[in-house]
Amino acid sequence: MTTTETDTQWQHLTERWQELADFSGIGALLGWDQSTFLPAGAAGDRSRQQSLLAGLRHARATDAEYGKLLDAAARRSDLSPEQTRMVQVARQDFEKATRLPAEFVREFSGHVGQSYSAWTEARPANDFGRMVPYLEKTLDLSLQAASYFPEFADPMDYYIDESDEGMTAEQVGQVFSELREALVPLADAVIAAGAPRTDFLARGFDQGKQLAFGERVIRDYGYDFRRGRQDLTHHPFMTRLGGHDVRITTRVKENDPTEALYSTLHEAGHALYEQGVDEAFLGTPLGGGVSAGVHESQSRLWENLVGRSRAFWSAYFGDWRDTFPEQLADVTEEEMHRAVNTVSRSLIRTDSDELTYNLHVITRFELERDLLSGKLAVRDLADAWHAAYERNLGLRAPSDVDGALQDVHWYFGSIGGAFQGYTLGNVLSAQFYAAAEAANPGLEADIARKDFSRLHGWLRENVYRHGRRFTPTELTERATGQALTAAPYLKYLREKYSQLYGL
Amino acid sequence: MTTTETDTQWQHLTERWQELADFSGIGALLGWDQSTFLPAGAAGDRSRQQSLLAGLRHARATDAEYGKLLDAAARRSDLSPEQTRMVQVARQDFEKATRLPAEFVREFSGHVGQSYSAWTEARPANDFGRMVPYLEKTLDLSLQAASYFPEFADPMDYYIDESDEGMTAEQVGQVFSELREALVPLADAVIAAGAPRTDFLARGFDQGKQLAFGERVIRDYGYDFRRGRQDLTHHPFMTRLGGHDVRITTRVKENDPTEALYSTLHEAGHALYEQGVDEAFLGTPLGGGVSAGVHESQSRLWENLVGRSRAFWSAYFGDWRDTFPEQLADVTEEEMHRAVNTVSRSLIRTDSDELTYNLHVITRFELERDLLSGKLAVRDLADAWHAAYERNLGLRAPSDVDGALQDVHWYFGSIGGAFQGYTLGNVLSAQFYAAAEAANPGLEADIARKDFSRLHGWLRENVYRHGRRFTPTELTERATGQALTAAPYLKYLREKYSQLYGL
Known part of the structure; x- marks a missing residue:
């Protein structure tokens, strides 16, 4: 690969990253405004706007072309230590965003909605028993999610690593x-x-x-x-x-x-x-x-x-x-x-x-x-x-x-x-x-x-x-x-x- | 065309419209926040976010698939008067967004940036003469823009129609x-x-x-x-x-x-x-x-x-x-x-x-x-x-x-x-x-x-x-x-x- 090609690739990567950061910034504004100033009647509009933006960001954060750019960058030996770490972190994020099958993510998220809704009734009713089957399924799904990351021997390690890497x-x-x-x-x-x-x-x-x-x-x-x-x-x-x-x-x-x-x-x-x-x-x-x-x-x-x-x-x-x-x-x-x-x-x-x-x-x-x-x-x-x-x-x-x-x-x-x-x-x-x-x-x-x-x-x-x-x-x-x-x-x-x- | 197919098409159109409205709403939030609460140091971040969003919206508002959906809807005879008007207005917007060649839009927008920048100096200096060549080019480009809409005999009519249809x-x-x-x-x-x-x-x-x-x-x-x-x-x-x-x-x-x-x-x-x-x-x-x-x-x-x-x-x-x-x-x-x-x-x-x-x-x-x-x-x-x-x-x-x-x-x-x-x-x-x-x-x-x-x-x-x-x-x-x-x-x-x- 020529230097020009690799530089163009690096340029594409940095543009991608800036774009992903800008998507996150816009999403943060939607959330900030929702918590500070959003008129009460506009909750439905806002949630639709957030879904739209999250979907666009997810598509850009997980598309195959981006994965190829990251793989190519990971094979390079001419990067600085900072650049190497950028690629490493980006690949971790990419893996976490892509390795769970879409079907599984949908199932989990559907279940979570039902579980949350049941909890809002079970808590005031002091009915832990009602939540047992929901929580059992959440536990099963959590273990399954962790199983997509076999590099973590202990599922708890996977979840800790999510927020506290390493x-x-x-x-x-x-x-x-x-x-x-x-x-x-x-x-x-x-x-x-x-x-x-x-x-x-x-x-x-x-x-x-x-x-x-x-x-x-x-x-x-x-x-x-x-x-x-x-x-x-x-x-x-x-x-x-x-x-x-x-x-x-x-x-x-x-x-x-x-x-x-x-x-x-x-x-x-x-x-x-x-x-x-x-x-x-x-x-x-x-x-x-x-x-x-x-x-x-x-x-x-x-x-x-x-x-x-x-x-x-x-x-x-x-x-x-x-x-x-x-x-x-x-x-x-x-x-x-x-x-x-x-x-x-x-x-x-x-x-x-x-x-x-x-x-x-x-x-x-x-x-x-x-x-x-x-x-x-x-x-x-x-x-x-x-x-x-x-x-x-x-x-x-x-x-x-x-x-x-x-x-x-x-x-x-x-x-x-x-x-x-x-x-x-x-x-x-x-x-x-x-x-x-x-x-x-x-x-x-x-x-x-x-x-x-x-x-x-x-x-x-x-x-x-x-x-x-x-x-x-x-x-x-x-x-x-x-x-x-x-x-x-x-x-x-x-x-x-x-x-x-x-x- | 079967009813099911046409209904699916209508469904796609309304989803497109909601999405375009949501893009506009997010863009409006970016602008509103910029005028009300944006910290002084964040102007550059915000302008990049606005470009990103405007680009995404423009791409969705002008893509060929959307044009086909609109053309198909315009050929239908089973729409209500409201639906017919929706399609008509959407096609007008689509035409206005697509008929100007991208190259021309770039040239115009580049010229406008230079003209504006010159005006910020020429006005305090009371130097109208300096603005003459800029304004002459703006006038030429304005006439050229209007010429892409030959249905308007008078260029002024095109510009009036832009904000006051008809x-x-x-x-x-x-x-x-x-x-x-x-x-x-x-x-x-x-x-x-x-x-x-x-x-x-x-x-x-x-x-x-x-x-x-x-x-x-x-x-x-x-x-x-x-x-x-x-x-x-x-x-x-x-x-x-x-x-x-x-x-x-x-x-x-x-x-x-x-x-x-x-x-x-x-x-x-x-x-x-x-x-x-x-x-x-x-x-x-x-x-x-x-x-x-x-x-x-x-x-x-x-x-x-x-x-x-x-x-x-x-x-x-x-x-x-x-x-x-x-x-x-x-x-x-x-x-x-x-x-x-x-x-x-x-x-x-x-x-x-x-x-x-x-x-x-x-x-x-x-x-x-x-x-x-x-x-x-x-x-x-x-x-x-x-x-x-x-x-x-x-x-x-x-x-x-x-x-x-x-x-x-x-x-x-x-x-x-x-x-x-x-x-x-x-x-x-x-x-x-x-x-x-x-x-x-x-x-x-x-x-x-x-x-x-x-x-x-x-x-x-x-x-x-x-x-x-x-x-x-x-x-x-x-x-x-x-x-x-x-x-x-x-x-x-x-x-x-x-x-x-x-x-």
């Missing part, structure tokens, strides 16, 4: 076991120490002022409003609408200002990651965050390790009290810091705090793993749920409504891999933060004077700019010098909560 | 001459009568309250916020993002509350038309307003004939003063009504009032017609402009900056048909309103008590619901009993301004 059930399971052993007694001790004062949070905080405050903080963090914006939605999220358009959303509660603030900081963390990807990778397969776990590590880092720290409130409490002088007249900086670090036992994952959230996730991960391995039968899931909650959280739901019927994920076709990223993110957040601190001694003092430049700079240099250039494992090892490890996270939690609760 | 240069020219003869002396008389009081408009009106007031009025008009919304943009517009999603935008000035109010009423008029199209026509070639002139008639009707009427201010002045009690403490209802009906001579089309706006449009229309017919050479355009302004408006611009270089349209490739819809709209607004009044005696009293149901109902029944079911001429004749006529408009203007200015 990680395995065994690796995640070990980290999670270690976490559980440490977190259960730590949560017990914190809760026994008594709850901090939170009465003042319900004193009616002006919504506009709340939003303006959060936006001031994330501007300090380094979020670039020239390439993004914040709006209100029911469920906060971050979305990429283009190479230079990474938007976030939040929600506001008048009688709990921590809701808007921490939603904003969380989504801004995701956005800092996306905004930090190397300009040269935008519009290529490498132009985005690398995995669910690494992504969540950045939202958690900016939300929790920075935003719930003593140094953060030392920096911002003055502004905070200036913004809400009446509501905070009798509140000290320390009380504010303690209030945003309340720990309590809860039956509901989405209501839980930094510490116990992991126990909700680990419980689900272990149940999913046992379902996929055949160790746990679907009909025994509800009882297994209660037993696991008693063991891990010391609580038993009064019914299956807040037990095995709690989350939509399993009933919407997603068994395996749906939850683990959240806790992997927590673990990695501390691992990255510790490495950033080792390279930049005195980071805490930076935060206390609202100077995030060294922290943001280190993260951009070691994590953000790489996009999908490395696997999550490679990225973690390059940035922190070691593989995924729970030690920094446990150290962070123990120190923080010992100090806060005088343990 | 109307001709002769017909429009006659109506415009009649208008000019009447409007020039009327404007003279009104201006001689002296300007009303407007000092209070500059007293600082809260922007949020202005917007809320306008939204209350258009809700009264019948604008459906379940199928639309209003946002802020630099230039107000109305856009259809889906069958049930017709949005408007406005702009607010603290020291001129008439800006936001009348922009809102104007765009809401466009939107009432689009929201009123028969549900059965949505997603078909008939699912939208029929022409520039009829569209503008509805924006003008709700903005001017209703919104600047005595009855309107009789209905709303109390609310208006309750909303802005300090600013309006010394202002009467009559003073408010007079202030929104100020007439003055202006060199700038976009700054002009209800009465003189038409003279700006007529001037441009006549110059365009003379350019296309060869009666006027491009090199003489600047002088012809000044002479026409002296004749029609009694003003001479001090230079070409506000003369022949004023509007972007000609320099952006659009000679012929760009302006006439505005004044056709004014003429039709009064013709439709008079017919509505004849069918519903006492409409003015309805307005005075904020009851727009009979007016809106008549317009929906006689104009809106039909979409593109009839040509503009058919629609006008069916609704008003006669062809386009200036009489009702002149009667309206004479009565209104005689009363206001005691002529």
Whole structure:
């Protein structure tokens, strides 16, 4: 093959990639608008437009000509390491999009619709039994889907790899076991120490002022409003609408200002990651965050390790009290810091705090793993749920409504891999933060004077700019010098909560 | 051909039409977001996304298979009148999209880019001479484009037909001459009568309250916020993002509350038309307003004939003063009504009032017609402009900056048909309103008590619901009993301004 031919081929590939990225951006706009501003009557129009666009994108992402371009590129020996990785990632995406037979995808998706619809009735009726046959079929289909990827010995590995490339059930399971052993007694001790004062949070905080405050903080963090914006939605999220358009959303509660603030900081963390990807990778397969776990590590880092720290409130409490002088007249900086670090036992994952959230996730991960391995039968899931909650959280739901019927994920076709990223993110957040601190001694003092430049700079240099250039494992090892490890996270939690609760 | 085959064909056609409508809706969302919320840094991403989508839509709107489906449908004799019109309109659109050779379209569009770019420098430099060769080429290319449609004897007819199907240069020219003869002396008389009081408009009106007031009025008009919304943009517009999603935008000035109010009423008029199209026509070639002139008639009707009427201010002045009690403490209802009906001579089309706006449009229309017919050479355009302004408006611009270089349209490739819809709209607004009044005696009293149901109902029944079911001429004749006529408009203007200015 001549150089001219190969260059033309490469040109075609990059055009394809830009086109696929633009399709994704348009799709993201359709979704963003649906959540922010779409008039109520237009839901049907929007869903048809989304199907049209998704169909066009899928056709372009899976057509044979594209597959040939990728195969030809994979045979080339003259590509740079970045180009080689682009082709590798694109081929993985292509395989995942093409290997499942269309007929099977249709069957699965039809079943999921029925299962979801049944769940919306079975949950309020506390009727887990009704969901057993649906969930059994979902499990069968999930195992069949995984079987199209025989390179994964364990089906759970296939599902973990979908969102956290290269990680395995065994690796995640070990980290999670270690976490559980440490977190259960730590949560017990914190809760026994008594709850901090939170009465003042319900004193009616002006919504506009709340939003303006959060936006001031994330501007300090380094979020670039020239390439993004914040709006209100029911469920906060971050979305990429283009190479230079990474938007976030939040929600506001008048009688709990921590809701808007921490939603904003969380989504801004995701956005800092996306905004930090190397300009040269935008519009290529490498132009985005690398995995669910690494992504969540950045939202958690900016939300929790920075935003719930003593140094953060030392920096911002003055502004905070200036913004809400009446509501905070009798509140000290320390009380504010303690209030945003309340720990309590809860039956509901989405209501839980930094510490116990992991126990909700680990419980689900272990149940999913046992379902996929055949160790746990679907009909025994509800009882297994209660037993696991008693063991891990010391609580038993009064019914299956807040037990095995709690989350939509399993009933919407997603068994395996749906939850683990959240806790992997927590673990990695501390691992990255510790490495950033080792390279930049005195980071805490930076935060206390609202100077995030060294922290943001280190993260951009070691994590953000790489996009999908490395696997999550490679990225973690390059940035922190070691593989995924729970030690920094446990150290962070123990120190923080010992100090806060005088343990 | 069997019934089954023809039904399958019809099914394919309607699917095509829905798909084309959905492409348009997605494109409208990309444009709406660009004008409302797009972060500054994302302009490049957005323009690439728009090209991608426009290219996909164009390919689907012009492909040979679609042409065959349309030809087959045109040969059928078993279609309903609505279906027959759908096919007719779709074939017209198809012809317009396919008859210009791709090579010619590329040349024209390349030239337009250069011309526009030169105009952005020539206008501030007051250098009409520099634009002469560009404009000469634009004129040549415009004549060539029209020549691909030999069914139009006069090139001007082709351009008028593009936006106002079925109307001709002769017909429009006659109506415009009649208008000019009447409007020039009327404007003279009104201006001689002296300007009303407007000092209070500059007293600082809260922007949020202005917007809320306008939204209350258009809700009264019948604008459906379940199928639309209003946002802020630099230039107000109305856009259809889906069958049930017709949005408007406005702009607010603290020291001129008439800006936001009348922009809102104007765009809401466009939107009432689009929201009123028969549900059965949505997603078909008939699912939208029929022409520039009829569209503008509805924006003008709700903005001017209703919104600047005595009855309107009789209905709303109390609310208006309750909303802005300090600013309006010394202002009467009559003073408010007079202030929104100020007439003055202006060199700038976009700054002009209800009465003189038409003279700006007529001037441009006549110059365009003379350019296309060869009666006027491009090199003489600047002088012809000044002479026409002296004749029609009694003003001479001090230079070409506000003369022949004023509007972007000609320099952006659009000679012929760009302006006439505005004044056709004014003429039709009064013709439709008079017919509505004849069918519903006492409409003015309805307005005075904020009851727009009979007016809106008549317009929906006689104009809106039909979409593109009839040509503009058919629609006008069916609704008003006669062809386009200036009489009702002149009667309206004479009565209104005689009363206001005691002529």
